Amino acid sequence: MNKYKKDPNYFLDYFINNIFIFSILIVALILIKNDYFSFNITGLSFLxxxxxxxxxxxxATAFHNASHGNIRPRILNTVVGELCGAIALDGMRNFRVGHMLHHIHSDDPILDPHPPHGLTFIEFIKTSKNKTISVLISKYYEYHGDTSSSxxxxxxxxxxxxFSVVLKLVFWxxxxxxxxxxxxxxxxFLTYFLGFAHLNYISHGLDDKGDEVMFNHDGGVFYTFMNFMTAGGYYHKNHHKYPGLYNPKRIDLLVSNKSEKFKISDQQTT
Structure with a gap:
């Protein structure tokens, strides 16, 4: 976040580097491979x-945790984050800034990059990307001024x-x-995108008074399976309270959890 605040070219330089790197990779693949369009479907293809x-x-789990710096050793956060970002057709740098803004301004209808309140799930997945871009642009103007240069x-x-998204698609x-x-x-890509979207959509809601609340979800076949595959990703309330924990289900691993003062005892099972 600090680099985004201080450097007006923080994103632009990164996107240009992405274009350069994936252009080289594409040229290399064109030179190395002979057949790009063979479409021989077998039974194994469906596996x-x-x-x-x-x-x-x-x-989705690795990309998210890399953005928080939760992978050890720390150098792997960049490696894993950039690889996952390439698969997600996104970038580690812009994803991290957008996600940090989500944590700072959770459920704020203006400042949260993807608040779900009042939206159907289809509306949420259709608008979340543009909303994120809009919030990032607003923050850019806040930090660097709303000028012709900006x-x-x-x-x-x-x-x-x-353009970098197109290049990544061509590369894959x-x-x-x-x-x-x-x-x-x-x-x-489908489960990366829909999994992330569903987790955020279902984990932010309103209580009986209309106040914003976050939920942990577990139990039943679906949430048990999804928490297994996403390292406790549906313990979203825990995650917002302890973003440095790779698996937010395992708050028992925290030293602070030995004190009743810090325990999260109102987990919601759905």
């Missing part, structure tokens, strides 16, 4: 789908960001081929 679906949940920088950021298609892209990468 890639469930593997991809499971991997997407792992990617507006030009934002325009360049958006162009470079969108060339690397995996049509079968791997549609039967493996597609399902991976």
């Amino acid at each position: 890639l789908i469930p593997v991809g679906l499971l991997l997407g949940l792992v990617v 507006r030009s920088n934002i325009e360049k950021q958006l162009i470079c960001y969108k 298609f060339l690397l995996l081929g049509p079968i791997g892209f549609f039967f493996f990468y597609g399902p991976t």
Whole structure:
């Protein structure tokens, strides 16, 4: 966050570097590989789908924790974060800043990048990306001024960001081929995106008084399975209280949890 506040080119330089790196990778794949469009479907091709679906949940978990610096040794946060960011068609740098703003301004209808209140799940997934971009732009103007230079920088950021997304799609298609892209990468991205969206949508709500609250979800087949695959990701209330814990279900690992004062005892089981 501090670098985003101080450096007006913090995102722009990053997106340009993404374009440079993935352009090189694409050229290398074109030179190395001979066949990019072979589409020979076999029975094994369909086995890639469930593997991809499971991997997407792992990617979401690792990407999220890397943004918090929860992976050890710490150098792996950048490595894992950038790899997961490439799979997610996003970037570690902008994801981290947006996610930190979510933690700072949780459920604020203006400042939270993706507040779910008053939206259906479909509306939430359709608007969350643009809402996040809008919040980041507002913060950029707050930090660096709403000037012609800032507006030009934002325009360049958006162009470079969108171009980097296209390059990442091309990279995965060339690397995996049509079968791997549609039967493996597609399902991976699907569960990454929908898993993240569902977790955030279902974990923020309103109580009987209309006040914003967060929930932990566990129990039953669905939440038991999802907490297993996402390292306790649906313990979202715990996560907001202890963002430095890789698995927020395991608050028993915290030294502070030995004191009743710090315990979270109102876990919601759904």
